Amino acid sequence: EVQLLESGGDLVQPGGSLRLSCAASGFAFSHYAMSWVRQAPGKGLEWVSGVSGYGDITYYTESVKGRFTISRDNSKNTLYLQMDSLRDDDTALYYCAQDGGRRPPHMFDLWGQGTLVTVSS
């Protein structure tokens, strides 16, 4: 079964750090670019970051540049998001998504169920 399973979400204080993981199964992980998309409580979707299949090209939305780092380990079929200097407005459900389409930027063919990050003192 094709699946994405996120983990690592937690309650963290402002200024703290967190590392999210996304375990992929059922498809050739290294063949696909991947992204993180977040959704604040009661709000719409916001793209956060993307990475190429090889992991050598990364993209970020402006508000997380310099604070978040996307990476992947193709030997483990796992996507990561290292989140540092967290702020209150980073509070959201974070989704891992498989990129689709013919060229970057991409739309998202497959989504995980999300992991909740809460930033609060």
Next chain:
Amino acid sequence: DIQMTQSPSSLSASVGDTVTITCRASQPIGNWLAWYQQRPEKAPKSLIYEASSLQTGVPSRFSGSGSGTDFTLAISSLQPEDFATYHCQQYHSYPITFGQGTRLEIK
């Protein structure tokens, strides 16, 4: 950044109705537009890509149209499982951006 504006923000309809949701981009994006369905407490599900191409397994009562700046998602013969929130997304250029969502409720 390209701003995506959906209208309406919410609408009520009955089973069997046909509804349309529009999405407008702040600048031309060709046909690089996708639509997603999100049921309550669930992850988004891809419905349409490249403005009008239906994802595998998506019922044919869903259709997309448009190019440039104006796009439409139409749902005909509404079924109970179609009552959800719908999001548009542009992938013409970075940063990728979404509309604010349209909530489709049962009348």
